Amino acid sequence: MTGHLAPRPGFVLDVDRNSPPIVFHHGEGFRLEKLPAGRSRVIYPAEPLEGLPDPDGAIRHALLHPIGDSEPLPALLNPGMKLTIAFDDISLPLPPMRRPDIRQRVIEAVLDLAAEAGVDDVHLIAALAIHRRMTEDELRHAVGDRVYDAFAPDGRLYNHDAEDPEGMVVLGETPHGEDVQFSRRAAESDLVVYVNINLVAMDGGHKSTATGLSGYTGLRHHHNVHTMRNSRSFMDRENSALHASNWRMGKVIQDAGVKIFQIETTVNNDTFGRSGPLALLQKREWEWSTRDRMQFLGMKSGLEVMPTNAKRKIFSSWQAPYALTSVQAGEIEAVHEVTTVNVYKQHLVSVEGQTDVLTMGLPYICPYNVNSIMNPILVMCLGLGYFFNLYRGRPLVREGGVLIMSHPTPWEFNPVHHPSYIDFFEQVLADTTDPIEIERKYEKQFAEDEWYIHLYRNSYAYHGVHPFYMWYWGSHALEHLGRVIIVGGNPAAVRRMGFQSASTLQDALEMASDVVGPEPTITHIKNPPILMADVT
Amino acid sequence: MSPVRRAATMARSLAGGLSFPWRPAPVPTGADPVPAVRGLGADYDTSWARRYPARIARAAIIESVMRPTMAVIASPARRGLDRLDDLDGPVVFVANHHSHADTPLLLTSIPEPWRHRVMVGAAADYFFGNRIASAISALTIGAVPIERTKVGRKSADMVRDLIGDGWSMLLYPEGGRSPDGWGQEFRGGAAFLAIKCGVPVVPIHVQGTGRILRKGRNLPRPSRTTVTFGDPLVPTDRENARAFARRLQAAVAALGDESTSDWYSARIRAHAGTSPGLTGPDVGAWRRAWALGNRDRGSRRRRRRWPAL
Numbered sequence: 001m002t003g004h005l006a007p008r009p010g011f012v013l014d015v016d017r018n019s020p021p022i023v024f025h026h027g028e029g030f031r032l033e034k035l036p037a038g039r040s041r042v043i044y045p046a047e048p049l050e051g052l053p054d055p056d057g058a059i060r061h062a063l064l065h066p067i068g069d070s071e072p073l074p075a076l077l078n079p080g081m082k083l084t085i086a087f088d089d090i091s092l093p094l095p096p097m098r099r100p101d102i103r104q105r106v107i108e109a110v111l112d113l114a115a116e117a118g119v120d121d122v123h124l125i126a127a128l129a130i131h132r133r134m135t136e137d138e139l140r141h142a143v144g145d146r147v148y149d150a151f152a153p154d155g156r157l158y159n160h161d162a163e164d165p166e167g168m169v170v171l172g173e174t175p176h177g178e179d180v181q182f183s184r185r186a187a188e189s190d191l192v193v194y195v196n197i198n199l200v201a202m203d204g205g206h207k208s209t210a211t212g213l214s215g216y217t218g219l220r221h222h223h224n225v226h227t228m229r230n231s232r233s234f235m236d237r238e239n240s241a242l243h244a245s246n247w248r249m250g251k252v253i254q255d256a257g258v259k260i261f262q263i264e265t266t267v268n269n270d271t272f273g274r275s276g277p278l279a280l281l282q283k284r285e286w287e288w289s290t291r292d293r294m295q296f297l298g299m300k301s302g303l304e305v306m307p308t309n310a311k312r313k314i315f316s317s318w319q320a321p322y323a324l325t326s327v328q329a330g331e332i333e334a335v336h337e338v339t340t341v342n343v344y345k346q347h348l349v350s351v352e353g354q355t356d357v358l359t360m361g362l363p364y365i366c367p368y369n370v371n372s373i374m375n376p377i378l379v380m381c382l383g384l385g386y387f388f389n390l391y392r393g394r395p396l397v398r399e400g401g402v403l404i405m406s407h408p409t410p411w412e413f414n415p416v417h418h419p420s421y422i423d424f425f426e427q428v429l430a431d432t433t434d435p436i437e438i439e440r441k442y443e444k445q446f447a448e449d450e451w452y453i454h455l456y457r458n459s460y461a462y463h464g465v466h467p468f469y470m471w472y473w474g475s476h477a478l479e480h481l482g483r484v485i486i487v488g489g490n491p492a493a494v495r496r497m498g499f500q501s502a503s504t505l506q507d508a509l510e511m512a513s514d515v516v517g518p519e520p521t522i523t524h525i526k527n528p529p530i531l532m533a534d535v536t
Numbered sequence: 537m538s539p540v541r542r543a544a545t546m547a548r549s550l551a552g553g554l555s556f557p558w559r560p561a562p563v564p565t566g567a568d569p570v571p572a573v574r575g576l577g578a579d580y581d582t583s584w585a586r587r588y589p590a591r592i593a594r595a596a597i598i599e600s601v602m603r604p605t606m607a608v609i610a611s612p613a614r615r616g617l618d619r620l621d622d623l624d625g626p627v628v629f630v631a632n633h634h635s636h637a638d639t640p641l642l643l644t645s646i647p648e649p650w651r652h653r654v655m656v657g658a659a660a661d662y663f664f665g666n667r668i669a670s671a672i673s674a675l676t677i678g679a680v681p682i683e684r685t686k687v688g689r690k691s692a693d694m695v696r697d698l699i700g701d702g703w704s705m706l707l708y709p710e711g712g713r714s715p716d717g718w719g720q721e722f723r724g725g726a727a728f729l730a731i732k733c734g735v736p737v738v739p740i741h742v743q744g745t746g747r748i749l750r751k752g753r754n755l756p757r758p759s760r761t762t763v764t765f766g767d768p769l770v771p772t773d774r775e776n777a778r779a780f781a782r783r784l785q786a787a788v789a790a791l792g793d794e795s796t797s798d799w800y801s802a803r804i805r806a807h808a809g810t811s812p813g814l815t816g817p818d819v820g821a822w823r824r825a826w827a828l829g830n831r832d833r834g835s836r837r838r839r840r841r842w843p844a845l
Contacts, residue, residue: 055622056622099621100618111800112803115800115803116803118807120804145615147799147800149798150798153798
């Protein structure tokens with residue numbers, strides 16, 4: 001990046017009068033914002049760690065030398081067995097990575113061992129729970145053409161269908177009374193191999209199978225307001241009620257006799273590349289060259305006059321040159337412990353103390369709008385759900401503080417991908433924005449709606465209940481914060497969600513002072529590339 | 537003979553290519569080869585073809601002549617390029633050999649950074665028989681002369697020097713084009729070079745070029761082709777050239793299986809040692825031709841399907 005020998009860790013910049021304006025992501029565009037000197041700080045992510053020099057060798061080594069109580073993969077394979085390989089869906093990684101995708105590398109390595117053992121009965125399942133189905137192109141990108149052509153034409157590679165009455169089974173109940181719903185094919189297999197891309201600390205562990213291969217019957221026990229409000233945060237497994245529930249379910253799955261061989265991988269922070277048009281987004285502003293500055297000015301003004309659809313097309317075509325930083329396989333919990341350490345190695349940045357006002361620039365993409373539109377509910381989910389929860393210890397902003405997000409927040413939805421979101425926004429949010437009330441009054445109706453189920457199973461729609469989960473995802477933040485302000489958003493859409501709209505950051509800071517008083521402390525989380533604040 | 541009939545005969549003769557006495561007669565089997573003219577054959581100096589003017593001319597020929605020509609007559613499907621993603625530095629590409637169309641097809645299929653820094657091992661007695669043919673071969677495809685009729689160090693030393701200078705090599709270990717559509721046993725030269733130079737070998741399987749321009753034909757006929765790149769192979773410490781050549785042949789055969797069936801079935805057969813061989817069944821000529829018809833039907837490419845709704 002800047003010629004340093006080793007990647008630099010993340011750091012916290014105390015803003016003074018000499019500090020340059022900071023680049024904020026703003027959907028399919030950018031803003032340059034000057035933060036008040038003397039009371040502001042900016043948290044910068046760590047530079048990308050070096051990737052493994054021989055990814056295929058590392059994957060093979062992991063399969064042959066598993067962690068925890070597990071035999072090497074070849075010892076678990078035999079000719080007459082039923083093998084199911086499940087893998088993460090389109091929501092990982094973000095943005096989609098350049099070919100070859102890590103899933104392709106891992107799945108090919110697993111299949112090569114299966115071929116060596118002569119395994120004939122192999123199914124591959126995109127473990128998407130209640131996300132939208134992946135298209136052929138997306139599946140090809142994830143698993144590669146070789147695997148797709150070998151398994152998809154005769155129906156052995158497919159999307160998980162959580163609403164298939166024949167294809168799902170309830171394996172039992174946890175001591176907390178939670179139903180454990182699971183894919184029948186996976187449950188009846190002699191071995192399930194799960195292939196993860198652990199982009200953030202939330203991913204992986206028992207959550208992969210207990211959530212990815214489940215459906216509404218199982219998900220409703222942990223994708224709810226109570227769980228989310230008791231996850232502090234859901235990026236920190238030890239303190240996450242979401243994960244505790246998944247871990248309980250994982251135990252039930254294991255006790256039901258399902259044997260799972262878990263493969264987890266981590267990638268570095270090379271989201272925008274070390275060279276190329278977006279590389280400057282990975283650099284600290286004062287390290288920009290003349291060329292970077294000219295490039296940014298050209299890009300910013302070009303994007304300002306470009307039609308929205310053209311901008312979306314350009315940004316959607318970006319594929320991150322992520323490199324594999326670790327791969328581990330074997331028994332789920334032992335594997336996940338190592339993975340979490342590796343994720344933290346890239347993401348954690350130490351931050352001292354909380355702040356009155358937290359600012360963030362939201363990018364064009366979140367897990368649920370790949371090749372789609374970032375609608376207002378997803379804006380809320382990304383800001384109040386994902387970015388707010390990227391902490392360990394305490395939230396970055398104090399209780400009763402203010403969150404300022406920057407995003408155009410268009411009143412716009414993709415009718416194919418997000419049909420239930422439209423009704424949620426028009427009907428539910430017009431009535432109330434209180435998550436508890438929403439959950440009590442509307443969730444069941446949307447979850448069991450025949451039309452949404454039909455679209456989920458046969459089109460490319462997220463499940464009817466999915467927008468509810470997006471709203472619950474931000475419920476911890478909604479409870480914690482005194483006010484939410486969106487800069488540069490569509491005022492009507494922002495108001496519908498119960499937030500306040502501001503045209504500039506200065507206006508937003510003025511408005512925030514009503515809640516947190518004059519001269520508040522401000523912290524900006526400069527994400528992506530991804531960082532996670534370790535708040536002491 | 538009427539003028540019309542004479543013209544028709546001449547046209548047929550031109551269409552079928554020049555034959556003896558318009559071109560030299562091939563050396564019959566059993567006869568001693570004609571001593572090479574000094575400065576030709578394996579002695580031909582191709583260093584000029586690696587200087588920048590020739591490289592620029594060759595790049596222009598590859599991109600502006602070979603690529604569109606191949607797109608029209610070979611409509612190639614290129615698979616497995618992602619297997620080269622982690623590869624760096626010079627390599628030896630080895631492929632099965634059916635036709636003169638193989639080289640232009642491969643030169644337009646091999647990805648950067650190798651495409652414009654690859655030399656092609658070409659039969660010294662065939663491509664370097666006279667000065668004009670030698671110059672054209674060296675310029676257009678980056679050919680370097682390889683002796684195939686006798687054992688000599690000259691070719692091996694030259695290729696080793698080229699690899700040392702960062703050039704990659706494209707070699708056809710079968711030693712010549714297939715006479716009947718089936719492959720031939722791999723010779724040990726490519727494996728020997730890879731071991732000597734310590735470079736990885738990328739196996740490539742070419743399917744379908746025999747239908748375009750098989751040995752003995754002079755006019756191409758458009759047909760579909762598939763070029764499948766395999767995982768790079770590195771000789772092990774205890775592997776000699778003969779054993780490594782066998783492994784290369786097995787790898788190319790497995791790629792051939794992959795291009796006519798699917799990847800996973802091909803891997804199962806490869807691990808079980810039951811991949812269909814490159815060289816075909818050891819039976820009479822007509823039965824070999826018959827078996828080839830079953831294997832190489834010309835239009836095995838799967839149609840792209842929309843996902844079932």
